[in-house]
Amino acid sequence: MAGREELSRSFGAVADVYESGRPGYPSEAVAWMLAPVRAEGRVLRVADGGAGTGKLTRAAVEFGAQVVAVDPDAAMLAQLRERVHGVPTFVGSAERMPLPAASLDALLYGQAWHWVDPTAAAPEAARVLRAGGVLGLIWNIRDEREPWVRRLTAIMKGSHAEEMLAAGDPPVGRPFGDLERARWRWSQPMTRDALFAMARSRSHVITASAQERARIEDGLELLCDEIGAVGDDTVELPYVTNAFRALRP
Template sequence: MSGDERLARSFGAEAHTYETGRPDYPIQAVDWLLQPVAGGERRIRVADVGAGTGKLTRVVQELGAEVVAIDPDPQMLATLRESVHAVPTFVGTAERMPLPDDSVDAVVLGQAWHWVDPTAAAAEAGRVLRPGGVLGLVWNLRDDDVDWVARMTAVMHGSHAEEVLAEGPPQVGEPFGELESAEWRWTRPMNRATFLAMARSRSYVITAPADERARIEAGLVGVLDDIGAIGDHVVDLPYVTRAFRALRR
């Protein structure tokens, strides 16, 4: 197993921590992803790939779509089923989805496209999408333009998603057309416990040796003390949600 694959498959060990520590997606961003196929008389069908604990699944469901959740990790899907009901779940990957051809209107990935082979995943999305269907990619990123957030990121180590998106828009190949993008800035109220859960849910931290995890946690506690995130006191963590969509030709 490659290093990237080991990181990508690490989250199940901390599935409940992931559910607690990671933010949900702004409903406006998810609505934007689905706009090209929404609005008709027929209820649209969406595949949430790399669904994890259901952070994106539940928002898609809230918008009235029929959704199926796909993830390579059974532990993540088990946690999803605890809080998101009436959603079929399947073990699978972006490169190999357990879905028939031309069976969904949208394929969405939250916090996941940076883990996939973009050529193979685009081809597979094209297979399961109906003509004119949409591929939607979305990431919640901490806003490192804020000094204390940048300090926190430096302590925790930059994520693979942050590194990939710093190089430009995600790669999306055939059979998709031009990639559109949009972003939203917002804040998430968090206390000390949710800040620590957020850090502990990151693949780099999950797979790090014990002494490295201890170093990260000590450094993060120092930042939290400085910003007043002590006990149950709430501090707003600024986020930027970046979303991308492309239509199947």
């Protein structure tokens, strides 16, 4: 079984699949994370930490922010540069950000904080944020109130993020105080190919044995047939977006 470090660094091998299979973020959720630092006529300085292929980067750019993207995987950043032009990219980690002190109004993490060491990442976030700056954490989680979505998770297996959020708020720690939390429910139309791409972009699947991957693919084939995800026909995949924010003292 792959260890946590191997899982967290596995996505670059399938960066194009990650880009096609993973959802973006609701604009309302990104606006909520940035709300404490937005001011009329002021351009926000924002970093997308664990930026991956730039799903959250794009959302921050749409708000008119001056954005930089940081990720430990150069292959993921290469995908980001193909799709988001004009955003500087840096190889780095949450525990060691390649950014100057007090240089940011907001530091955002999309589908990423569950991979970090919060005891090191929280002080580093505080270092790069200005006083009053916001640390924003966000995850898209499939809504398992829908029976077929529960079956999908059983086929693919649950993720570290899902397990962490099921247990409560994400750990952050000093110098940040209590987290504020907000939630949005929405859905995304998915074709059969998109559902397979989403599954193939997950760390457990990327690092699985050939036998385990075959089991997952067979299960997905059967599920897609049953729910009508055939050819170009789509099904609505429901999501719950969980967003958190905390201010730097």
